[in-house]
Amino acid sequence: MIPLSVPWLKGREWEYVKECLDTNWVSYLGPFVDRFEKSLAEASGADYAVAVASGTAALHIALMMSGVGPGDEVVMPALTFVAPANAVRYCGAWPVFTDVRMRDWQWDVEQVAGFLDTGCEMKKSGLINRATGRRIAALLPVHLMGGMCDVDAVAALANRYDLPVVEDAAECLGARWKDRGIGSPTAARRRIVTTSFNGNKIITTGGGGAILTSSREVHDRARHLTTTAKTGTLEFVHDEVGYNYRLTNVAAAIGCAQLEALDEYVGVKRALADFYRERLRDTGLVLHPEPEHCRSIFWLFSALAATGSRPLIERLNQRGVMARPFWAPMHQLPMFREAMVCGSEAADRIYECGFSIPSSVGLTPADRSRVAEEVRAAAGGMAFE
Numbered sequence: 604m605i606p607l608s609v610p611w612l613k614g615r616e617w618e619y620v621k622e623c624l625d626t627n628w629v630s631y632l633g634p635f636v637d638r639f640e641k642s643l644a645e646a647s648g649a650d651y652a653v654a655v656a657s658g659t660a661a662l663h664i665a666l667m668m669s670g671v672g673p674g675d676e677v678v679m680p681a682l683t684f685v686a687p688a689n690a691v692r693y694c695g696a697w698p699v700f701t702d703v704r705m706r707d708w709q710w711d712v713e714q715v716a717g718f719l720d721t722g723c724e725m726k727k728s729g730l731i732n733r734a735t736g737r738r739i740a741a742l743l744p745v746h747l748m749g750g751m752c753d754v755d756a757v758a759a760l761a762n763r764y765d766l767p768v769v770e771d772a773a774e775c776l777g778a779r780w781k782d783r784g785i786g787s788p789t790a791a792r793r794r795i796v797t798t799s800f801n802g803n804k805i806i807t808t809g810g811g812g813a814i815l816t817s818s819r820e821v822h823d824r825a826r827h828l829t830t831t832a833k834t835g836t837l838e839f840v841h842d843e844v845g846y847n848y849r850l851t852n853v854a855a856a857i858g859c860a861q862l863e864a865l866d867e868y869v870g871v872k873r874a875l876a877d878f879y880r881e882r883l884r885d886t887g888l889v890l891h892p893e894p895e896h897c898r899s900i901f902w903l904f905s906a907l908a909a910t911g912s913r914p915l916i917e918r919l920n921q922r923g924v925m926a927r928p929f930w931a932p933m934h935q936l937p938m939f940r941e942a943m944v945c946g947s948e949a950a951d952r953i954y955e956c957g958f959s960i961p962s963s964v965g966l967t968p969a970d971r972s973r974v975a976e977e978v979r980a981a982a983g984g985m986a987f988e
């Protein structure tokens with residue numbers, strides 16, 4: 604079976620992990636954590652990075668720090684991996700789901716603007732959703748499949764309504780928006796970016812995530828909250844309910860080695876996307892789009908099949924080529940049935956028709972040719988309407 608996306612650990616991972624074991628620095632905090640945070644900030648264009656246990660933990664803390672609390676609402680795309688919607692619920696808030704764009708599969712910020720302009724009203728207590736009476740506490744764009752949504756439009760909208768932005772960049776570390784990294788500031792006045800290093804991401808720490816920011820204050824508070832809110836080095840005194848969310852030194856050691864290869868991996872992913880686009884161009888499939896102004900990393904190369912992707916996915920898996928559908932849109936999941944849905948037509952369609960194919964950095968030329976041939980054969984006769 605050719606896997607969908609597996610790590611490529613061919614750099615200095617062994618050497619760095621050995622150093623952790625040799626020096627007894629295996630747990631939370633340590634020299635590799637510091638180094639990883641510094642390198643990550645540099646690589647992403649942020650001023651600061653706080654390394655944490657997972658992308659989900661990063662989202663939880665970022666939403667809390669943005670003031671999202673019980674009974675609030677957070678506007679986010681219906682099409683996403685479940686983690687950001689879960690993180691909203693961890694805060695006691697509810698997601699409001701809006702659609703993505705058919706043309707590039709990214710968040711439809713215009714639709715969000717329509718909802719805020721006409722579906723909400725500004726009151727003393729903040730921006731209130733007319734339908735639910737709840738306060739809109741934040742915008743949560745999720746950048747999908749290695750591309751990015753229009754972060755300038757998000758920033759303008761957030762500033763218009765004085766809303767904080769928590770940007771989920773789990774799938775696009777290494778991508779560029781108008782030639783700037785995911786952590787580079789936008790015009791948004793309050794913005795925190797999160798990312799993930801779980802095993803299927805472009806670089807991995809085994810499991811891990813990070814909070815990226817240009818604010819010293821946000822950095823300090825994120826560090827505090829993720830380190831059980833401990834106030835001093837000696838005494839066990841904590842000044843609020845904190846979280847044990849820090850990344851371990853061993854994980855960060857792997858991350859340091861992985862980060863050294865990030866640019867190379869982005870190049871490999873983009874070359875793989877070029878290859879698939881060339882080989883699959885006359886199949887009738889809609890191939891993974893690259894959003895305007897964005898240099899995508901094509902995290903998992905994906906496509907849409909007109910009549911639905913499930914027969915094709917089944918056939919590819921039977922033939923030893925791992926293929927996976929997109930995530931079920933959030934409003935279709937039982938725990939979010941009560942959440943408001945402002946639009947989901949494209950999300951539903953992409954779920955029905957979308958599939959991802961092997962995209963590992965270490966995919967051999969022979970394997971990628973085989974994947975392309977199998978997809979061509981499986982797609983035979985399927986035209987997209």
Ligand SMILES: Cc1ncc(COP(=O)(O)O)c(C=O)c1O
Binds near residue numbers: 771800811812
């Ligand atoms: C869009 C998105 N957000 C958040 C996450 C969560 O990251 P983690 O698995 O590190 O918690 C992922 C992937 O896992 C993701 O794809």
